[in-house]
Amino acid sequence: MQIPVPLKVAILTIAATGFYTYVGQLVPQKEVHPPEVVEMSSDLSTADLVEIGEGIMSGKGLCFTCHTVGKSGALRFPDLDGVAIRAGSRRPGYDELTYLAESLYHPDVFIVEGFSAGMPQISKPPIGLTDDEIRAVIAYLQTLGGQATMTMDTVVPFSAAAPDGPLSAASEAVDDGTATGSDEAEVEGAA
């Protein structure tokens, strides 16, 4: 029996479409939901903050889309392993907390040599972390090579609660060439 041409064409169309649908089922299936609001009460302990911070980094903060922990080689963004050790000594006049806070609130101010600019200001949309969420992220970052000291009472520089963040000082340092790690505009981000 001769199969009519339109039927053959229809079979081919359905078969090709079916094949591509099948390929679509073979790849990892992940449904990505909007980030949930992180409830943060004032009595959270440092350990709680660290735990929440890690969750934010892999979720709402999208940090691990770019950053790694414990990887080496030709990375596109700084690896965060040991960041707590580097944070206290990377920039003159900056303690660990100020350095980490600046990296998160104003990532374009200081750029680590060898990396490109581009980390978003995570306190603004589309990521839009709250001050307390950034507090938790810093708490987690402090554990990467160091000891978390963040509490809910700590005043985080650059946050709304900070009286006068050292941003102007940081900008001056950039202006006189002492702050950047390279001539190119490259960002360390949260490292």
Add this chain to the structure above:
Amino acid sequence: MKKSYILIALVVLLAGAGVVSELATFMDGRLAYESPQAIDHEAPTPRELALQEQAAEATKEAQEQPYVEEKYREFPVIGSRVAVWMAAQLHLLFAAFVLAVPIFALIIELIGYKTGDKRYDDLAYEFTKLLSTAFSFTATLGALLTFLLIALYPHFMNYLMHVFSPTFLPYVLLFFLEAVFLYSYYYGWHAFSKRVHLCLGLGLNLVGTAIMFIANAWLTFMMTPAGVAASGARISTWEAVTNYTWMPINIHRMIANVAFGGSVAAAYAAFQFLKAKTPEERAHYDWMGYIGNFVAIAALLPLPFAGYWLASEIYAFSQTMGLTMMGGAFSWLFIIQAILIGNLFLAANYYLWLGMGRIEGAERFRSYIKYLLIVITGCFLVWATPRSILATVDEVQAMGGSSHPALGFLGVMSAKNTAVNILILTTYISFLLYRRSGRIPTVKWAKAGNAVQFAIFALAATTVLFFGIYGYFVEAAVRIKFSVPQVGSVLAAMILVTVIDIFLLRGAKETETRWGQISNTSQYVLIFLAVTFTWLMGLMGYVRSGLRQHWHVYGVIRDTSPDAFTPTLGFATKVVSVTVLIFFAFLGVVFWLASLGGKHGKPEVAVEALDGGDV
């Protein structure tokens, strides 16, 4: 006699009056109207009074309720997002076709006008014949999409109107103009002088392109917003239009539309070829299919470069969005894309190789095909190799990570950029061999010309391979820039070789091309190409839109609807497939209607007349 008529008429009138009065009384009862006397005699019961009070209260409440603007409405069964998704995709597929066909129809008509060869004019007319019905489908689906958006996403649409209202009137006017140009271009084919007709075609293309540019402004704004304050308030509509991805999308879409339109037109020709009864018809539709496919592949070759530009603009706008695309939720989508594009290249090359069978003298190139196939397959496999592999815990431990120790190296951009560039270069060589099959150069410098062409190919391939391998040894910031020399060398090679080839084949000895003498398989390959192009457009439309994730306008207007999540790729591919099948069902109607219009004038082109009708 007359008196009896009058009597009958009076009886009828009386009866009619009776019926009307009965009806009026019935209606009175329904409206619960009672005359004042009736109220006097029958006082309402306590229950009736309570009911009246209740009704009055309900009326009062209804009058006092405030107007609340709905943010979202739900579409039954499939949900609002899928409804809008499918309507948008169907509209875009038809729009792409309607925008693409006039581009190459005009070029083919111009070739016919310049060369005086009527075959080209007839071919351009036949392509245009497909437009009329497709235009109606485009408009109808566009209206459906608009109504769905207004009905299901009223709040968001209100915001888009706030930003883009100045663009709406020009859009409508241009759409009206497009209808005028399109129908006068089609129906006036044999009515106007050729120059006037070509001007109509040019007008149609310009207006169509302008329409696409305006629509692109709306959708790219949603992805990479500009010209608005952080609150969303409009600062500048012009800045909102000229956002980061506007021009890259304009260019990418224009090229992709031509590739897609060419493939669909080739599928139409293939379908007609398979149904053809006479050698003349087979010859005609074989030629038409070849031209359609040539258009599609010619546009496909530069498409990845336009894609690079678009991707780099996405990164420039937001690294986060760029990484979500390539390294995050959507990274696996690009493996599916690699399979689709690999299939496109394989099928396109296969069609060319099958087509060489109809050209006398093509045998001398047959031995090269196996090498081309090996290279294309190799590139395809590299491109489709993922960086990380889904594996069990034991497998991950054995591999020392989620990447395979050896194959993982093929999953990075250095390898993929190299593969796609070599793939493009190889396909171009296939086309060159096909073109050479029917022609034997007669110029004195033919040998030297061939040697220079070979050297250019070798240089381009070496450049691509060098930067591909070198990319593994440098930092990411340096590596990203390597795509420029890779792409540049391939583009330069294609342009230079084409220029040399044009001069090399001037006055060449031409052999016979036996149009119509090609296997049916080749025609099914053309249909497969059209399905794959369509599916690919659906998939890439999904990723472009999906990149916004839970935002209507990225970082500005958040999606708070129940659909504000990114579905699995499996789900997305199912929606794409259903949409593609609906599109082809609609396309079947378009083809059928187009074939009805042509029943009076079957192709008169004789087989011999098509000899050398090549591009």
